[in-house]
Amino acid sequence: MAGGVTATAALPRAAARRRARRGAATPWLLVAPSCLVLIVLFLTPIGYVLLLSVTDPNVSLGHYVRIVTVPLYSRVMVNTFLTSLIVTGLCLVLGFPVAYVMARRRGWITTLLVTIVAMSFWTGFLVRTYAWLVILGNKGPVAAAYAALGLGSPPRLLFTSFSSTLGMTHILLPYMILALYAVMKKIDPSYLKAAASLGARPGAAFRSVFLPLSLPGVVNGCLLVFVVCLGFFVTPVLLGTPRDMMISQLINQQIEELLAWGFASAVAVVLLAATGILLTIYNRFAGLDRLWG
Amino acid sequence: MGAAYLKLTGLVKSYDGRTNAVDGIDLDVARGEFVTLLGPSGSGKTTTLMMIAGFEEPTRGSIELDGEDLGRRKPYERNIGVVFQSYALFPHMTVAKNVAFPLRMRRFPAARQASRVREILDLVELGSFADKYPRELSGGQQQRVALARGLVFNPDVLLLDEPLGALDKSLREQMQVELKRIHREVGVTMLYVTHDQTEAMTMSDRIAVFNGGALEQVAPPLEVYHRPRTRFVGEFIGDSNFFSGRRDGERPGLVLLDGIGAHRVARAAWDEIAGSTVDVLIRPERIQLAGEGDEARLPNRVSMKVGVIVNYGDSVLVIGETDGHPLRMRIAGAQPDAIREGATVTVGWGPADAHLIRRD
Numbered sequence: 001m002a003g004g005v006t007a008t009a010a011l012p013r014a015a016a017r018r019r020a021r022r023g024a025a026t027p028w029l030l031v032a033p034s035c036l037v038l039i040v041l042f043l044t045p046i047g048y049v050l051l052l053s054v055t056d057p058n059v060s061l062g063h064y065v066r067i068v069t070v071p072l073y074s075r076v077m078v079n080t081f082l083t084s085l086i087v088t089g090l091c092l093v094l095g096f097p098v099a100y101v102m103a104r105r106r107g108w109i110t111t112l113l114v115t116i117v118a119m120s121f122w123t124g125f126l127v128r129t130y131a132w133l134v135i136l137g138n139k140g141p142v143a144a145a146y147a148a149l150g151l152g153s154p155p156r157l158l159f160t161s162f163s164s165t166l167g168m169t170h171i172l173l174p175y176m177i178l179a180l181y182a183v184m185k186k187i188d189p190s191y192l193k194a195a196a197s198l199g200a201r202p203g204a205a206f207r208s209v210f211l212p213l214s215l216p217g218v219v220n221g222c223l224l225v226f227v228v229c230l231g232f233f234v235t236p237v238l239l240g241t242p243r244d245m246m247i248s249q250l251i252n253q254q255i256e257e258l259l260a261w262g263f264a265s266a267v268a269v270v271l272l273a274a275t276g277i278l279l280t281i282y283n284r285f286a287g288l289d290r291l292w293g
Numbered sequence: 294m295g296a297a298y299l300k301l302t303g304l305v306k307s308y309d310g311r312t313n314a315v316d317g318i319d320l321d322v323a324r325g326e327f328v329t330l331l332g333p334s335g336s337g338k339t340t341t342l343m344m345i346a347g348f349e350e351p352t353r354g355s356i357e358l359d360g361e362d363l364g365r366r367k368p369y370e371r372n373i374g375v376v377f378q379s380y381a382l383f384p385h386m387t388v389a390k391n392v393a394f395p396l397r398m399r400r401f402p403a404a405r406q407a408s409r410v411r412e413i414l415d416l417v418e419l420g421s422f423a424d425k426y427p428r429e430l431s432g433g434q435q436q437r438v439a440l441a442r443g444l445v446f447n448p449d450v451l452l453l454d455e456p457l458g459a460l461d462k463s464l465r466e467q468m469q470v471e472l473k474r475i476h477r478e479v480g481v482t483m484l485y486v487t488h489d490q491t492e493a494m495t496m497s498d499r500i501a502v503f504n505g506g507a508l509e510q511v512a513p514p515l516e517v518y519h520r521p522r523t524r525f526v527g528e529f530i531g532d533s534n535f536f537s538g539r540r541d542g543e544r545p546g547l548v549l550l551d552g553i554g555a556h557r558v559a560r561a562a563w564d565e566i567a568g569s570t571v572d573v574l575i576r577p578e579r580i581q582l583a584g585e586g587d588e589a590r591l592p593n594r595v596s597m598k599v600g601v602i603v604n605y606g607d608s609v610l611v612i613g614e615t616d617g618h619p620l621r622m623r624i625a626g627a628q629p630d631a632i633r634e635g636a637t638v639t640v641g642w643g644p645a646d647a648h649l650i651r652r653d
Contacts, residue, residue, distance in 0.1 A: 194381035196368040197346055198395035199446065205369075208394070212385045 001291055049265045056262030065267030077270065080247045083165060084229035090169045091225045095176035103184035118127065121174035128252045129235045133158065164240030168232055175228065176221040183217025216286065227275050247271045297321035298482060299450055304354035306340050314340045316506035327483045329493040332503030338486045342452050345484065346375050358449055359648050374451040375401030378458050380435045382427040388438050389423040395446040413445045416475060423578040432462045444479060453485045457492060469495050490530045494518065502526050524650055527574045534621055535574045537652065540566065548573060552616055557592045558647045575642055577610065577623040582631060583641035591641030597622065599636050604628055
């Protein structure tokens with residue numbers, strides 16, 4: 001901006017002013033279409049949901065009080081957070097070694113892993129959810145394996161919190177791996193060489209050099225997975241049990257079955273607020289622009 | 294030179310099994326010596342350094358330190374410090390934490406760590422930067438931290454891989470003096486890799502000149518400069534004029550330069566060379582303007598057609614030719630009146646100014 005002003009200093013004043021004005025307006029013109037889309041399709045409905053949550057059927061904060069005080073609903077909240085925590089933890093534990101190998105090794109194994117991760121990343125999650133229905137179903141390979149080993153029929157796998165956690169972990173794992181990989185890839189290998197030359201055994205070098213440097217990736221990955229998990233709908237519906245309902249299932253149930261728009265809106269606002277708080281904390285400590293590596 | 298402290302014997306490294314990146318290096322380094330591995334990029338000097346550090350495994354040959362074979366020891370089991378070209382300072386640790394890292398790995402008591410870190414930071418004159426992070430330091434300061442970190446645990450050998458490569462010229466010169474001072478004060482054996490001949494000349498006790506994976510010459514800087522063992526060394530280090538010629542078997546002390554004619558060299562140098570064909574090196578600063586009456590002092594004389602004149606202020610480089618042979622002359626001080634572009638001048642040099650290299 002400053003460069004533009006100096007460059008035009010020699011021009012007649014009016015022209016310079018005209019140009020400066022156009023220069024200032026251009027960025028706004030560029031973002032105008034997307035701003036419009038956001039306002040019409042995103043902010044307006046959210047505002048409407050906010051409004052509904054305190055006005056439908058009458059003006060009160062009653063819905064929010066119910067969410068906190070009725071055990072059925074507060075249990076859904078707690079369950080959603082716990083499930084998200086477990087899925088995030090599982091993704092981290094499973095994803096870290098994969099990302100580590102991808103970032104540190106050269107050659108075919110890296111290519112293979114990147115291909116697998118990218119493919120599952122791009123395969124629709126509905127498809128992958130249905131795949132679990134087949135795998136864990138009555139006629140699936142798990143049941144067949146049990147039968148072949150003469151163990152009778154397997155324990156009930158489908159429509160449990162086990163299968164829904166499994167499905168969500170599987171679906172979100174690529175997000176975690178890619179978030180970790182993006183950061184690990186940038187860790188200069190000479191740091192680890194330096195650590196070795198300074199007397200650090202591989203374990204110590206990993207703990208005191210690689211791990212701390214990969215922490216931003218851990219934070220990014222956990223945040224991504226956790227936030228997506230909070231609002232997960234299809235997979236818990238298809239693979240899980242209504243007893244371990246997630247927030248979005250509750251919202252769906254309230255609208256579809258009970259037409260309780262006001263209460264559903266209040267639950268949605270809680271979900272939105274939780275996500276917003278998490279992102280705010282992240283932004284405070286790391287900066288949101290770093291979330292995508 | 295005393296007994297070998299670090300001893301490389303028949304060291305070979307091949308990455309693909311066909312070509313050798315390092316092709317049979319024999320090198321003895323005395324305790325406390327500063328040896329520079331000098332050569333163009335790809336000549337195997339860094340690979341040699343990485344094998345000493347333990348990051349690369351030799352294909353053949355051995356590395357001994359103080360009589361002990363290092364071959365089976367992992368990098369973290371060798372007591373060898375490395376300063377990397379990129380410094381490789383841990384970005385998530387302060388200067389003090391970086392420097393304390395090797396002490397922490399060796400489980401030094403905390404109090405001794407702190408005092409040793411302070412001591413070594415004072416040595417590199419960064420005492421007040423202990424709590425800064427690497428990204429808050431300039432390139433030169435980061436360089437000193439890397440040096441401090443490589444020295445703090447009293448390594449048997451300190452390896453430096455082009456450590457000044459990323460610094461600008463004046464800082465580089467400053468750091469050369471600094472490194473030399475630190476070497477003197479600490480007395481640690483240093484192996485220094487560079488492709489910069491000035492660095493090699495100013496800092497080393499000895500220079501090992503690499504070419505194509507092999508050693509061309511290992512000698513003190515002035516010997517490498519004045520008495521290069523091969524034409525490659527003579528051309529790589531310093532400015533040079535090379536002529537090919539034959540020793541005149543009939544007349545001792547005379548060499549017939551191709552296209553120039555008879556040429557008088559020192560008798561001792563003439564006797565030293567066996568064989569007939571030779572390369573003759575004359576450094577540009579040994580060539581001077583020749584006048585009437587100094588034939589005895591400058592018996593070798595040619596007429597030089599002046600092409601380009603490069604004035605450095607403290608000296609003048611004259612680039613020209615004699616009978617189609619390129620010729621470079623460097624004159625100390627101001628530019629003489631006789632030297633003008635396009636002029637033809639008589640220049641000469643004494644018998645002792647030529648160095649003979651046997652050609653096979």
